Amino acid sequence: MVKKDLSITFMGVKFPNPFCLSSSPVGNCYDMCAKAYREGWGGVVFKTIGPKHYLIDEVSPRFDALTKEAEPFVGFKNMEQIAEHSLEENLADLRRLKKEFPNQVLIASIMGSNEEDWEVLAKLVTEAGADMIELNFSCPQMTSHAMGSDVGSNPELCKKYCAAVRRSTKLPFMAKMTPNITDMCVPAIASIEGGADGIAAINTIKSIINVDLDKKVGLPIINGKSSISGYSGKAVKPVALRFIQQMKTHPQLKDVEISGIGGIETWEDAAEFILLGCKNLQVTTGIMQYGYRIVEDMKNGLMHYMDEQGVDKLEDLVGLANKNIIPAEELDRDYKVYPEINNDKCVGCGRCVISCYDGAHQAMEWDKENRRPTCNKDKCVGCLLCGLVCPVGAIKPGERVLKPGRKAKNLSKMVLQESVEKL
Amino acid sequence: MSEKYREEYEVGFSPRLVMEEASRCLLCLDAPCSSSCPAGTDPAKFIRSLRFKNVKGAAETVRINNILGAICARVCPTERYCQAGCSRSGIDKPIEIGLIQRYITDFEDALKMDIVEVKEPNGKKVAVIGSGPAGLTAAAKLAEDGYQVTIYEKEAKAGGYLRYGIPEYRLPNQIVDKEIKRIVEMGVDIVLNTKVGEDIKIEELRKEYDAVIIAVGYSxxxxxxxxxxxxxxxxxxxxxxxxxxxxxxxxxxxxxxxxxxxxxxxxxxxxxxxxxxxxxxxxxxxxxxxxxxxxxxxxxxxxxxxxxxxxxxxxxxxxxxxxxxxxxxxxxxxxxxxxxxxxxxxQSPNVENLGVELEKGEINAKGVRVPDTNVFFAGDIGHGEKTVVWGVRSGKEVAFEVKRFLGGKK
CATH class of the missing domain: 3.50.50.60 (FAD/NAD(P)-binding domain)
Incomplete structure (x- = not known):
């Protein structure tokens, strides 16, 4: 039975574990957050609280899922805006949560439409007992253009609103970034300059997830129409990791603490965000599909990973992968690695042959009689597409060779992935 | 208790489950399944169609090859044929090809798809004796090419062993009815309650029709x-x-x-x-x-x-x-x-008064034609296994040979 300390300090606040509900439908009221705390989440970001004058009026239905073959949720689309309960109800929920769960972290997410809103909201949630604040600069489906991702893609507004919040609270706060932008570092730096202590990334990606082929309208259909809105889930993880890595390696942001968000479902996803520099993690889509209970395996799996890595403090894993993400022009291009085919594992489907021919370099040849592939090294470029498509993991990186005319080096010392197998 | 007998024993796939099953398919380069169906079915192609959300295309693949696709989906011992060489067996167990085909033909039925195109009449007439799998298949394949086909059936309803042999829980007669309706709608005439050799002489048929196919089965x-x-x-x-x-x-x-x-x-x-x-x-x-x-x-x-x-x-x-x-x-x-x-x-066949001789239960002639006559034979009394899928194969084969014999289009 593995037992590791998952606690970690983020923006000066100690979390029992890094896993938090993100500001979204999953943390919409006291009951939900209380249940999440009881099931072991380290913190919750209570669903974004807006100004009193901004009335929430939601559509029905409001979600859709991108599927692939038998996979029900590859990605997820959400049209819901910020908390629909009254300001008073939300503040009462915050007070009650903090009182009943003093050891777990309560983060209030807020969103205003002008400086005054931000100041007022920051003050109110501070008084209600929040441990920290998240500024929602990034919801892409707001009905007001003075709020949401239109703010997050405008660095001046980010800075101005962070400054407003800084004036009215002493609590640590982070700015939640929108990925609907070319360079996230720009608004992130502006937010830090405005007084933010940390960054949360990413919010959802603007999307049209599916189109109804008969009614000729995007999904979900709201009385014959649909809108662009936020895309989340497993499919966005690579986009989130990229933005986070870029911020964590930017000279002006490298020491800024980040709460990672985007498609986290398993401990492996979580570990990836941590290795790229996140000290805190937030989850929504995984919970919407599977429930709060997924935190059990994320926590336990992470403990086992720490155990395997010989690490006692989660902190020790933070950011370890960042130094290994380098510009493409700096990569070692002197060698190639040929596929190694395990004929005992091979079931003879020939998928590697198809993909190599149609998608790569026609190097994988087919022994019709024995139904087994062989690699023609004269043609093979070492792309290893074959290994990625193999359904049984029978192909892995094998022999390494120096490209002609390159300076000799010790090929056996090169660090390569051991497998390209996808489970 | 008869409800149990009347209900299909095997539960069909739901859309989600059939997609899960199709996702198990490795989509092989050389697809052993597609080279091992006696009736020439191409499961690799229809499973791939399904996987890429083209169920209508999958239905076309099944039906164009096999006019009894919904029947074979239910009764074929797939473990011996398409599923026998399935590469997935190298991981766990073969793909449920029969059940996938059943999903596809059920879909085709639900959408009332009309897949097989019938050519203009070519003026040639063919009689088929027996409306089992071989007779029905031969009739449909000929009708498709514009032949005027009449099936003679001794029983009160068409279908042969499909209707009167295979139990309802494996093959509901409702499915048999639908498959036969398809064939009738292609222009095939079925004369019931008529036993050739008793109610009508085979010599008359041989005169009236350009060719006669005996497909009486092991009744x-x-x-x-x-x-x-x-x-x-x-x-x-x-x-x-x-x-x-x-x-x-x-x-x-x-x-x-x-x-x-x-x-x-x-x-x-x-x-x-x-x-x-x-x-x-x-x-x-x-x-x-x-x-x-x-x-x-x-x-x-x-x-x-x-x-x-x-x-x-x-x-x-x-x-x-x-x-x-x-x-x-x-x-x-x-x-x-x-x-x-x-x-x-x-079982054994009854070919009384049909003017043919049997040897070990099969017609004593090579190929599918009684030498020097316009009489052909198919199904159980032909050469090969005595199963529904072989009946389909044999029906296709005899139709091909009749077309060659009559100089029609292939």
Missing amino acids: EGKMLPMFENNRKVIKAVDWLKKCKDKKGNVKVPENVLVVGGGDVAMDVVTSLKLLGCPHVTDVVYEQFSEFKASKKELENAQEQGVTIIDGYVPVAVARGGIVKFKHRVIPAELKVKADLIILAVG
Whole structure:
């Protein structure tokens, strides 16, 4: 039975574990957050609280899922805006949560439409007992253009609103970034300059997830129409990791603490965000599909990973992968690695042959009689597409060779992935 | 109890489950499934269509190749054919190709798709004797190319063994009706209650039609001499016919002995159980290692609680329905007393007055044509396995040869 300390300090606040509900439908009221705390989440970001004058009026239905073959949720689309309960109800929920769960972290997410809103909201949630604040600069489906991702893609507004919040609270706060932008570092730096202590990334990606082929309208259909809105889930993880890595390696942001968000479902996803520099993690889509209970395996799996890595403090894993993400022009291009085919594992489907021919370099040849592939090294470029498509993991990186005319080096010392197998 | 008999035993796939099953398919380069169907089915292609959300395209692939696609999907012993070489077996178990095909043909039916195109009439006429799988397939393949086809069927309804043999829980007559309707809508005429050789002479057909195809099938159950004239004994095909005719509304006694171990025997024992017979004992000549019935049907029978005793041969029958068996190898004897004895020991054809000769149950001629005549033959009396899928294969083959013979388009 593995037992590791998952606690970690983020923006000066100690979390029992890094896993938090993100500001979204999953943390919409006291009951939900209380249940999440009881099931072991380290913190919750209570669903974004807006100004009193901004009335929430939601559509029905409001979600859709991108599927692939038998996979029900590859990605997820959400049209819901910020908390629909009254300001008073939300503040009462915050007070009650903090009182009943003093050891777990309560983060209030807020969103205003002008400086005054931000100041007022920051003050109110501070008084209600929040441990920290998240500024929602990034919801892409707001009905007001003075709020949401239109703010997050405008660095001046980010800075101005962070400054407003800084004036009215002493609590640590982070700015939640929108990925609907070319360079996230720009608004992130502006937010830090405005007084933010940390960054949360990413919010959802603007999307049209599916189109109804008969009614000729995007999904979900709201009385014959649909809108662009936020895309989340497993499919966005690579986009989130990229933005986070870029911020964590930017000279002006490298020491800024980040709460990672985007498609986290398993401990492996979580570990990836941590290795790229996140000290805190937030989850929504995984919970919407599977429930709060997924935190059990994320926590336990992470403990086992720490155990395997010989690490006692989660902190020790933070950011370890960042130094290994380098510009493409700096990569070692002197060698190639040929596929190694395990004929005992091979079931003879020939998928590697198809993909190599149609998608790569026609190097994988087919022994019709024995139904087994062989690699023609004269043609093979070492792309290893074959290994990625193999359904049984029978192909892995094998022999390494120096490209002609390159300076000799010790090929056996090169660090390569051991497998390209996808489970 | 007859509800159980009338309900399809195997549950079909839902859209989500069929996609899960299609996702298990490795989409092989050389797809062993597609080269092992006697009827030329291309599962690799229709599974890929399904996987890429083109169910209509999948239905076209199934139907254009096999006019009895919905029937084969249900009754084919796929473990012996398409599923036998499935690459997925290298990981766990073969893809459920029959069930996937059933999903596709059910989809086709639900959407009332009309897939097969019929060409303009070419003025040639062909008669088909028998409306089993071979006769129906041959008729459809010819009709598709503009031949005017008339099927002569001795029974009151078309379908042959499909209608009167295979039990409802495996192949509902509703499915048989739909498949035949498709063929009738292609322009095939079916003359019922007409036995060629009795009600009409084959010579007349040979004159009236450009070609005649005999596809009478193995309609007669075999009898063992010791059971002849025994009032407790009924032949399996006759009993199955009665069951299917009456939609399972038949009385079954308390204690039934079945002799035989092929798919027909399995149909009998499982039907008996589904109809509420408490004690069904099946004594089989073959030992389990050499069993003839498909694994699936054997499993169904065992699941229903049939007592199966392998390796015994009947040696005598005494009064009161007591049958004595001896083991084929070891010194062992067995006596079973039953209220009813059903013999499932094989079938044979009846080609009386059809002007053809049989040798070992098959027409004594090479290929599919009686030499120097316009008479062709297909199905069980042709050369090859005696299964539905071979009937389809044989029907396609004979249609091809008739077209060549009559100089029509291939």
